[in-house]
Amino acid sequence: MAFPWSRSDAAADALPADSRRSARGRRARQEEAKRESSRIVQERRHQRMAFAIGGGLILVIVAVLSFGVFEEFYKPPRAWAGSVRNVEFTMGDLVKRIRVLQGVSGQVNLGIVPFEYLSNLLDAEVLRQASPGLGITLTDEDIDEALRSQFYQQAEAGQQVDPGQLDQEYAARYQIYLERTNLTDKDYRIIVEERLALGWLSLLLGQQIADPQEQVEVEWIRFDQESGIVAEEVVARLALQEFAIVANDVGVTQGFADPNGYVGWIPRGAFPDLDSVLYGDEDKGIPPLAVGGISDPIFTVDGLYIIRKLSSLEAHDLDANMRAKLNVELVTDWQQQQRKNGAEEKWLKMNFNSKWYAWVTDQIRISAPNVPQGQGGQ
Numbered sequence: 001m002a003f004p005w006s007r008s009d010a011a012a013d014a015l016p017a018d019s020r021r022s023a024r025g026r027r028a029r030q031e032e033a034k035r036e037s038s039r040i041v042q043e044r045r046h047q048r049m050a051f052a053i054g055g056g057l058i059l060v061i062v063a064v065l066s067f068g069v070f071e072e073f074y075k076p077p078r079a080w081a082g083s084v085r086n087v088e089f090t091m092g093d094l095v096k097r098i099r100v101l102q103g104v105s106g107q108v109n110l111g112i113v114p115f116e117y118l119s120n121l122l123d124a125e126v127l128r129q130a131s132p133g134l135g136i137t138l139t140d141e142d143i144d145e146a147l148r149s150q151f152y153q154q155a156e157a158g159q160q161v162d163p164g165q166l167d168q169e170y171a172a173r174y175q176i177y178l179e180r181t182n183l184t185d186k187d188y189r190i191i192v193e194e195r196l197a198l199g200w201l202s203l204l205l206g207q208q209i210a211d212p213q214e215q216v217e218v219e220w221i222r223f224d225q226e227s228g229i230v231a232e233e234v235v236a237r238l239a240l241q242e243f244a245i246v247a248n249d250v251g252v253t254q255g256f257a258d259p260n261g262y263v264g265w266i267p268r269g270a271f272p273d274l275d276s277v278l279y280g281d282e283d284k285g286i287p288p289l290a291v292g293g294i295s296d297p298i299f300t301v302d303g304l305y306i307i308r309k310l311s312s313l314e315a316h317d318l319d320a321n322m323r324a325k326l327n328v329e330l331v332t333d334w335q336q337q338q339r340k341n342g343a344e345e346k347w348l349k350m351n352f353n354s355k356w357y358a359w360v361t362d363q364i365r366i367s368a369p370n371v372p373q374g375q376g377g378q
Contacts, residue, residue, distance in 0.1 A: 079091045079351075079356065080351050081093065081094050081118055081121075081350070081351055081352060081356070082118055082121065082122050082348075082349060082350040082351060082352070083348070083349050084122055084125040084126055084129060084342065084347065084348050085129065085347045085348075087125050087129075089118075089121050089122070089125070091356055091359065091360060093121065094114065094117060094118050094121065094360055095360055095363045095364065096182065096183060096187060097117050097120070097121060097191070098113055098114065098117050098360070098364055099181050099182055099183075099364070100181050100183065100188075100191060101113065101117070102181075102364065108364060110361045110364060110365075114352070114357055114360045114361060115352060115357070118350065118352055119339075119350075122339070122348060122350065123335045123338070123339070124194040124197070124198070126335070126338045126339075126342065126348065127194070127197050127198065127201060128193075128194070128197065130338070131197055131200075134200075134201065134204060135204075136197055136200045136201065136204075138193055138196050138197060138200075142193075142196060143189050143192050143193055143196070146192050146195070146196055147174065147189075147192060148170065150192075151170050151173045151174045151177065152166065152170040153166065153169060153170070153173070198331070201331060201334065202327050202328075202330075202331050205327065205330040205331060205334060206323070206326075206327045206330070208330065209318070209323060209326050209327070209330070211317060211318045211323070212315050212316055212317045212318065213267050213268075213315065213316075213318065214267070214268070214313045214314065214315050214316075215265040215266055215267045215268075215313070215314065215315075215316050215318075215322075216265070216266055216278050216279070216309060216310075216311055216312065216313055216314075217264060217265050217266075217309075217310040217311040217314075218263050218264075218266055218278065218307055218308065218309055218310055219243060219244075219247070219257065219260075219261040219262045219263055219307075219308050219310060220247075220251075220257060220261055220263055220305050220306060220307045220308070221234060221243075221246060221247045221250060221251045221261050221305070221306045222251055222252060222253070222254065222257065222302075222303050222304065222305050222306075223250055223251060223252045223303060223304055224252060224303050224304070225299065225303065225304050227252070229250055229304075231297035231304055231306070232297075234246060234250055234297075234306060235294075235296075235297065235306065238294060238306070243260075243261060243294075243308055244260035244261060244262075246261075247259075247260050247261025248260050248261070252303070254302070254303075255321070256321060256325075261308075264319065264322075265314075265316045265319070265322070266278065266322065267318060267322055267326060269326060269329055270322050270325045270326050270329065271325070272329060273298065273300040273301075273302070274298060274300075274305065274307065277289050277295050277298060277307060278307070278309065279313075288309075289307065289309045290309065291309055291310070291311060291312055292308070292309065292310070293308070293309055294306065294307070294308045295307040295308075295309075
């Protein structure tokens with residue numbers, strides 16, 4: 001006989017087993033969930049780490065590229081090149097000036113021009129600051145007149161031309177020049193103002209030139225040191241041939257000597273590098289070249305000279321060539337004295353080394369303006 005409680009006891013005995021299986025299943029699922037959660041956490045950690053490393057690398061690359069762009073393109077044009085008191089010039093200013101020369105002449109001697117033009121920039125600013133004390137005053141009208149004399153094409157005598165047309169051609173010619181030299185109107189007006197000031201300085205200093213004054217008569221043979229001509233061979237030829245013949249054969253004039261080497265009367269100071277030969281130097285115990293004597297080769301920045309002295313000191317009027325040359329030397333002396341004063345008193349400074357020289361020359365070679373030689377009314 002079956003009793004009811006026997007069945008419920010069996011069910012009761014079965015419940016713990018089912019519970020244990022269910023519990024084990026729950027634990028297994030929980031452990032699996034934990035493992036899955038741990039795996040997800042690790043993957044996310046790895047992803048974050050990868051993103052961090054990748055982001056860091058990208059930042060490094062961007063920083064390197066940015067530094068390269070800064071060093072290569074942004075910094076150089078803005079780098080300080082020199083200053084006169086509180087007025088500073090940059091390497092970009094220097095490149096602009098050299099491009100003007102390139103636009104006018106069609107070529108630039110990069111061996112000397114960068115340093116020379118930086119000196120010119122500083123000289124021009126020194127003169128600008130000194131102009132009021134020298135009595136030099138320039139107006140916008142003076143600059144306008146100079147621009148018109150450079151770019152305005154005058155009508156030929158007897159030719160009927162509409163003035164309005166000439167004005168339009170002047171404006172167009174000037175604008176083309178600015179575009180080809182990468183200058184603004186403001187930039188070029190500053191350059192014109194500097195040229196005018198230099199002209200006034202030359203006139204002022206020229207008033208100091210005595211006329212007449214003592215001079216010596218000379219002839220010379222001049223040639224470039226890079227010409228390949230051997231100076232000793234020229235001297236040897238002079239022992240056998242007439243001076244005029246040798247001069248005509250190898251001499252290269254700079255506008256002071258005729259084809260046969262005759263120069264004429266030269267005052268002291270017109271050619272400073274030749275003064276000690278022509279006039280002697282008592283302080284250094286150097287006697288002047290004897291009349292009729294031929295000098296040893298004289299090396300100067302302008303070339304190599306072999307001189308024959310034709311006369312002793314005599315008073316003569318200055319010819320136009322020698323007056324102009326004396327004027328140039330007086331301006332050069334004034335500029336050199338100002339540079340010396342500025343360096344000693346620390347109001348004139350210059351920053352130019354091989355690094356900046358290389359950068360400036362690269363800019364001139366890469367972005368040379370396309371201006372035909374002689375363009376610009378010079």
